[in-house]
Amino acid sequence: MNYFDEYDVFSTLVITAHPFYNIHMETLAKLAATSQNMFLEPDAEHECQPQIGGVLAETRIPIAEVVKSGGGRMKVLKTMLTTACERDCHYCPFRAGRHTRRATFKPDELAGIFTQVHRAGAVEGLFLSSGIIKGGVTTQDKLLDTAEILRKKRGFRGYLHLKVMPGLEKDQLLRAMQLASRVSINLEAPNAGRLAALAPKKRFDAELLAPLVWAHQIRRTLDPRQTWNGRWASTVTQFVVGAVGETDLELVSVSERLYKQLGLARAYYSAFHPIADTPFEDLPAEDEARKVRLYQTSFLLRDYGFSMEELPFEPDGSLPRHTDPKTAWARQHLAAAPIELNRASREELLRVPGIGLKGADRILHARRQRRLHDLSQLSKLGIRAARAADFVLLDGRRPARQPALF
Numbered sequence: 001m002n003y004f005d006e007y008d009v010f011s012t013l014v015i016t017a018h019p020f021y022n023i024h025m026e027t028l029a030k031l032a033a034t035s036q037n038m039f040l041e042p043d044a045e046h047e048c049q050p051q052i053g054g055v056l057a058e059t060r061i062p063i064a065e066v067v068k069s070g071g072g073r074m075k076v077l078k079t080m081l082t083t084a085c086e087r088d089c090h091y092c093p094f095r096a097g098r099h100t101r102r103a104t105f106k107p108d109e110l111a112g113i114f115t116q117v118h119r120a121g122a123v124e125g126l127f128l129s130s131g132i133i134k135g136g137v138t139t140q141d142k143l144l145d146t147a148e149i150l151r152k153k154r155g156f157r158g159y160l161h162l163k164v165m166p167g168l169e170k171d172q173l174l175r176a177m178q179l180a181s182r183v184s185i186n187l188e189a190p191n192a193g194r195l196a197a198l199a200p201k202k203r204f205d206a207e208l209l210a211p212l213v214w215a216h217q218i219r220r221t222l223d224p225r226q227t228w229n230g231r232w233a234s235t236v237t238q239f240v241v242g243a244v245g246e247t248d249l250e251l252v253s254v255s256e257r258l259y260k261q262l263g264l265a266r267a268y269y270s271a272f273h274p275i276a277d278t279p280f281e282d283l284p285a286e287d288e289a290r291k292v293r294l295y296q297t298s299f300l301l302r303d304y305g306f307s308m309e310e311l312p313f314e315p316d317g318s319l320p321r322h323t324d325p326k327t328a329w330a331r332q333h334l335a336a337a338p339i340e341l342n343r344a345s346r347e348e349l350l351r352v353p354g355i356g357l358k359g360a361d362r363i364l365h366a367r368r369q370r371r372l373h374d375l376s377q378l379s380k381l382g383i384r385a386a387r388a389a390d391f392v393l394l395d396g397r398r399p400a401r402q403p404a405l406f
């Protein structure tokens with residue numbers, strides 16, 4: 001299975017028949033504790049608090065549902081090796097000194113409970129993160145031990161997403177990329193100045209950017225046959241959005257450089273939510289709509305051939321909230337010069353609002369069979385025809401819109 005390009009969403013899963021009678025109650029409670037608040041580790045655009053209920057209905061364990069680009073979904077347990085941490089990131093519920101329940105697993109203990117939950121059919125994959133205790137190197141070793149046990153002793157061949165600890169060594173990153181399907185190296189902020197305001201003990205260049213560079217070097221120079229499945233783990237990062245005044249332009253610029261220069265698979269944007277008993281507890285939550293615009297813009301850069309100069313940033317560095325960036329671009333460039341869908345290249349098709357990656361391929365295929373001359377043909381191809389209508393020609397004519405029924 002190819003995990004390189006998957007994208008993830010959460011959805012609410014409620015497992016009503018508890019399949020884990022043989023897991024000790026205390027262990028399950030600990031797993032519930034280390035799996036809460038995982039919305040701070042977004043490999044998802046939407047967050048929720050799903051649960052495992054039934055016999056142990058009081059034990060709530062969030063399960064993420066991952067949607068892969070090739071279609072299909074899988075359930076993923078997102079958890080931490082420890083919720084204790086010696087760092088003090090201002091936005092984080094696990095920061096040192098905050099009053100909260102802490103729980104810690106040993107690597108073989110976590111590998112064991114995950115194997116049981118996996119074999120019971122409740123989840124197919126694991127996202128494993130951790131608070132930092134005794135430095136990034138020591139903590140990373142424990143994450144690697146867990147991954148080794150899963151892959152080598154327990155024979156787990158499914159999806160494994162490993163978090164990379166700030167301050168790890170290059171050899172540790174290599175091992176993580178040999179064992180995992182995906183690794184996250186979270187920048188948190190678009191530059192060193194913003195990071196200092198968010199997470200004063202994290203060092204932007206040495207601890208976060210350097211591993212992203214190493215990951216790219218590893219993929220480019222080393223033989224992937226040394227990995228568990230013959231493919232290097234993909235790399236993703238995440239940003240906390242809206243806590244320290246960073247602009248959309250800052251976030252999108254650094255995302256674009258990571259996509260183009262370091263082969264990043266995906267940037268995630270996590271809208272800031274204040275957590276009680278943290279230095280940011282009185283800050284307002286960030287508008288989720290901002291996150292949506294950031295994702296849309298980021299995909300235009302990664303997949304649709306757009307450049308930074310073409311994106312509709314306001315003078316203050318923000319993206320328009322009232323319209324999506326592709327439509328804003330099309331209004332300026334295509335409204336007066338619509339694209340003929342029977343002749344357009346794939347690159348041109350991808351510029352049209354309502355036409356996505358699959359839609360462009362379907363148009364190319366369909367027009368080899370017959371000419372396209374009305375919007376209903378587009379709708380049958382899965383194109384959002386009403387969105388495309390103002391920016392295209394069909395057989396040399398602007399398409400007639402279907403009158404709205406209501």
Ligand code: SF4
Nearest residue numbers: 085087089092095131
């Ligand atoms: S390093 Fe920072 S973000 Fe990570 S768990 Fe510790 S306090 Fe939270």
